[in-house]
Amino acid sequence: MDKIKSEDFRVDRPVHLSELNTYNDLNSNDDELKKRLAETRRKLGKLQDVMYAHGKYAVLICFQGMDTSGKDSLIREVFKDFNMRGVVVHSFKTPTYLEKKQDYLWRHYIRLPARGKFGVFNRTHYENVLVTRVHPEYILSEHIPGIETVEDVKESFWHNRFEQIKKFEKHLVENGTLVFKFFLHLSKEEQKNRLLRRLDRPEKNWKFSPDDLEERKFWDDYQRCYEEAINITSAPDAPWYVIPSDNKKASRTIVADIIYDELKKYKDIDEPVLSEEILKNVDLYRKQLEND
Structure with missing residues (x-):
C-alpha cells in the first residue's frame, strides 16, 4: 500500500481541480484498504478517548463535495469506533425559517463541538459561498440590508463572505478548535x-431525486466555485485537503490517516493524571472500597 502523507493532499498553494486526480486506490485491493481503515479507525477511537479526558481541544471536521461524493458513508465508516459521547455529526440542509432569521454562520456556530469532542459537519458553512454562488437568487431569502435583487450580489459580496469565513475559522483555532x-x-x-x-x-x-439531475447541469459552475473557495480559504491553521473520491474505500482510508497523523502532532494532548493529594491516598481509597 502506498504511504499516505497529509502534504500530498493538503492545499498549501493554488490548485486547479481539473488537474487533480479524482481516483486513487493507493495501489491496494479492497481487502487491504478495509484492513488499513480498521487499524486507523481503532487508533482514532483511542485518541478520541484521550482527547475527551484531556478536555482542552475541540476538533471540527468539515466535509464538502458534489452530490454522491460519498460524504455519508465516509462519515459512517471513519468514525465507527468513536465513543458516541465524544462525537456529534450535523448534516446541514436548506436553512429553516428560524435559521434564515439569523446571519448565515449562526446555525453552524451553535453546533460547534465542545472542548474534548469531535464535531463533524456534513456540508458546512461553505454552502454559503457555493450553492448560493451558483444560485445567487437564494441570497434574497436571507433578507440582507442592501440586497434587493440578484444584481445587488456583486463580487465584493463574495469577497466579504470569504473574509468572514476566514475570520470565523481563525477565531475557532485561536480558542482551541x-x-x-x-x-x-x-x-x-x-x-x-x-x-x-x-x-x-x-x-x-x-x-435519488430529480433535483440531482438539475444540479448536475451546473457541474462546471460548482467546480469553479469550489476551486476558488478552496484556494482563498485554505490556511495553515485551517487547511483544505482535496481527497480523490472515485474510489470510496481509498478516500475513507486517506481521510482517516490524515486526521490521525495530524492530531498526533499535538504533543500536549495526553491523559490527565491524578492530583498529588489523590495519589497520596490511593491505598486509603482502595481499602475503603474493599471494606465496603
Whole structure:
C-alpha cells in the first residue's frame, strides 16, 4: 500500500481541480484498504478517548463535495469506533425559517463541538459561498440590508463572505478548535455511475431525486466555485485537503490517516493524571472500597 502523507493532499498553494486526480486506490485491493481503515479507525477511537479526558481541544471536521461524493458513508465508516459521547455529526440542509432569521454562520456556530469532542459537519458553512454562488437568487431569502435583487450580489459580496469565513475559522483555532476541511473530489463520470446505481438498486432508490439531475447541469459552475473557495480559504491553521473520491474505500482510508497523523502532532494532548493529594491516598481509597 502506498504511504499516505497529509502534504500530498493538503492545499498549501493554488490548485486547479481539473488537474487533480479524482481516483486513487493507493495501489491496494479492497481487502487491504478495509484492513488499513480498521487499524486507523481503532487508533482514532483511542485518541478520541484521550482527547475527551484531556478536555482542552475541540476538533471540527468539515466535509464538502458534489452530490454522491460519498460524504455519508465516509462519515459512517471513519468514525465507527468513536465513543458516541465524544462525537456529534450535523448534516446541514436548506436553512429553516428560524435559521434564515439569523446571519448565515449562526446555525453552524451553535453546533460547534465542545472542548474534548469531535464535531463533524456534513456540508458546512461553505454552502454559503457555493450553492448560493451558483444560485445567487437564494441570497434574497436571507433578507440582507442592501440586497434587493440578484444584481445587488456583486463580487465584493463574495469577497466579504470569504473574509468572514476566514475570520470565523481563525477565531475557532485561536480558542482551541482544530479545524480540518475535506473536499471529496469526484469525477463527473463517476457521479453519473453512482446516480444510475441509485436508480437501479431498490435499496438506494430513496437517495435519488430529480433535483440531482438539475444540479448536475451546473457541474462546471460548482467546480469553479469550489476551486476558488478552496484556494482563498485554505490556511495553515485551517487547511483544505482535496481527497480523490472515485474510489470510496481509498478516500475513507486517506481521510482517516490524515486526521490521525495530524492530531498526533499535538504533543500536549495526553491523559490527565491524578492530583498529588489523590495519589497520596490511593491505598486509603482502595481499602475503603474493599471494606465496603
